[in-house]
Amino acid sequence: xxxxxxxxxxxxxxxxxxxxxxxxxxxxxxxxxxxxxxxxxxxxxxxxxxxxxxxxxxxxxxxxxxxxxxxxxxxxxxxxxxxxxxxxxxxxxxxxxxxxxxxxxxxxxxxxxxxxxxxxxxxxxxxxxxxxxxxxxxxxxxxxxxxxxxxxxxxxxxxxxxxxxxxxxxxxxxxxxxxxxxxxxxxxxxxxxxxxxxxxxxxxxxxxxxxxxxxxxxxxxxxxxxxxxxxxxxxxxxxxxxxxxxxxxxxxxxxxxxxxxxxxxxxxxxxxxxxxxxxxxxxxxxxxxxxxxxxxxxxxxxxxxxxxxxxxxxxxxxxxxxxxxxxxxxxxxxxxxxx
Numbered sequence: 196x197x198x199x200x201x202x203x204x205x206x207x208x209x210x211x212x213x214x215x216x217x218x219x220x221x222x223x224x225x226x227x228x229x230x231x232x233x234x235x236x237x238x239x240x241x242x243x244x245x246x247x248x249x250x251x252x253x254x255x256x257x258x259x260x261x262x263x264x265x266x267x268x269x270x271x272x273x274x275x276x277x278x279x280x281x282x283x284x285x286x287x288x289x290x291x292x293x294x295x296x297x298x299x300x301x302x303x304x305x306x307x308x309x310x311x312x313x314x315x316x317x318x319x320x321x322x323x324x325x326x327x328x329x330x331x332x333x334x335x336x337x338x339x340x341x342x343x344x345x346x347x348x349x350x351x352x353x354x355x356x357x358x359x360x361x362x363x364x365x366x367x368x369x370x371x372x373x374x375x376x377x378x379x380x381x382x383x384x385x386x387x388x389x390x391x392x393x394x395x396x397x398x399x400x401x402x403x404x405x406x407x408x409x410x411x412x413x414x415x416x417x418x419x420x421x422x423x424x425x426x427x428x429x430x431x432x433x434x435x436x437x438x439x440x441x442x443x444x445x446x447x448x449x450x451x452x453x454x455x456x457x458x459x460x461x462x463x464x465x466x467x468x469x470x471x472x473x474x475x476x477x478x479x480x481x482x483x484x485x486x487x488x489x490x491x492x493x494x495x496x497x498x499x500x501x502x503x504x505x506x507x508x509x510x511x512x513x514x515x516x517x518x519x520x521x522x523x524x525x526x527x528x529x530x531x532x533x534x
Contacts, residue, residue, distance in 0.1 A: 202421035204380050204392055205373070209421040209517045218521075219464045219529055222425060222504040237303045237359035239264070246270040249300065250329055252322045266322055267303040268330060271363070274299035282339045282368050298334055298366040302326055308359050311349060311467065313458035320451035323362075327474070328447075330364050331440050338481040340366040342374065345476070350469025352503040362472075370478055377475060378487070378494060385493035393495035394435050396420075406523050408530045409456050413449035416457045418523035418530070424505065425521035426465065426530070428457050430498040437494040439476040450498075456534075457500060464533040469503040 197212040236244045239262045247260055250268035257263025284293040304323055305315065312320070327345050334343050347362035348354040370378070384392040400406055400417050408416045408428065416430050430453045432446065442450065461468060476496045478487065487494075505520075 200421040202419065202423075203384070204377050204396070205421075206376050206380060207421070207423070207517065209423055209519055211421075211522050212518055212520050213522045213525075218525075219426075222465055222468065222502075235308055235357065235359050237357060237361060238308050239306045242267075245301075245303075246272060250326055252326065262306075264306060265319070266305065266326055268300055268326055268364075269303065271299040271301050293368065296368055297340065298364070300330060300364045302330075302362045302364065304360045304362060311360050311458075311462070312347065312472075313455065313462045313467075315455065317448070317451045317455060320455055321447050324447050324450055327362075327364070328440060328442070331476075334364070334366045335440070335479045335481055337366070338479070339368055340479055341482040342367055342370045342478050343476070344371065345474040347472040348469075349472070350467075350503065352469035353471045355469075374475060374478070378478070378490075381493040381495070382487075382489055385489055391435050391493055391495050393431060393497065397431055397433060406527045408460065408527050409453075411449055411452055413446055414453040416453055418527040420523060422519055422523040422526065423517040424501055424503075425519055426461065426468075426502045426504065426526045427523070428461070428500040428530075430454065430457060430500070431495065432497075435495060437477050437491050437496065438480075439474060439496045454498070460530045460533045461500070461502060464529055465502065465504070471499075471501045471503065473499050473501075475499060 197210050200209050200211055201207075202209065235241065242248075242260045242262070245267075246269045248264075248267045248269050251259060251264050252266040253264050255263045282293065282296040284291070302323065304312065305319065315323070331343055331345070334340055343364060343366040345362065345364055349360070381392050384390070384395075388395075397415055400420075401410075401415065406418045406420065408418060410416065410433075413434065414430055414432055416428055419427055419429050430450070432442075432450075434446075436442065461470065474496070475498070477490055477494050
């Protein structure tokens with residue numbers, strides 16, 4: 196019989212419909228291929244077709260905007276938000292609008308066209324994380340930017356329009372509803388119990404063990420109790436930490452290991468599936484208000500990995516109610532056995 200499960204952080208219900216019992220082989224398709232022409236603007240030698248880089252890892256100290264790089268960050272040519280002009284906000288009857296102020300950058304993760312994030316060395320993943328941190332530190336100096344999102348689309352089914360592996364940073368004057376819900380949940384839980392919600396989740400999951408995929412000294416990877424999709428993963432620092440920007444060098448290395456471990460397991464068992472990866476981090480402290488007076492104690496940053504194995508249907512769209520045919524306990528078991 197299906198089981199309804201509630202996620203106290205994200206505040207939604209999921210139906211775990213275990214009777215269908217979908218295994219990894221039921222989801223394997225053609226992989227995370229992305230269609231496109233022969234020309235790739237992110238490959239070495241084509242730096243002239245991208246906007247000038249704002250950050251780069253160049254081990255050979257080569258000049259900007261030319262070959263020799265191992266990682267580049269450039270403004271997006273097809274930006275969702277634009278930094279020009281001032282932030283304006285106005286009402287239109289019962290509606291509200293503001294100009295599209297913000298920053299949209301692309302992290303070109305590697306010069307090698309056919310590599311994915313699961314294929315990188317730990318050193319290379321560490322440099323990607325340092326690039327995120329550097330841009331985050333730079334962007335959060337603007338108090339108009341209330342939230343800075345770090346996300347990655349892998350594969351066409353996940354929204355990637357170019358095959359060359361890349362991730363994105365979007366700094367916006369608003370806090371996304373998903374993050375706002377998590378902030379409210381974390382704050383209310385702390386007010387009621389005096390503890391961090393995710394810290395309690397980690398403690399309970401480590402004790403139970405059945406949804407743990409892997410762990411190291413600093414991070415734990417688990418299949419959430421109310422996973423909205425099959426093989427969903429959450430990577431959480433074991434140490435309570437509200438600000439991703441405050442991680443140490445040891446934690447950079449630990450996060451690199453956790454990301455590679457999680458993505459390698461998904462690649463092995465699901466044959467390189469399309470996925471969305473998102474860092475859920477605290478809002479910009481420079482734009483904070485009294486609403487987040489307990490933020491340091493209640494919020495716990497984390498990384499979500501959502502494989503795109505099935506399409507949404509009317510039930511999910513109409514009710515905001517997910518149906519998952521692979522219980523997270525089974526998904527975790529398959530992933531634990533994959534390496």
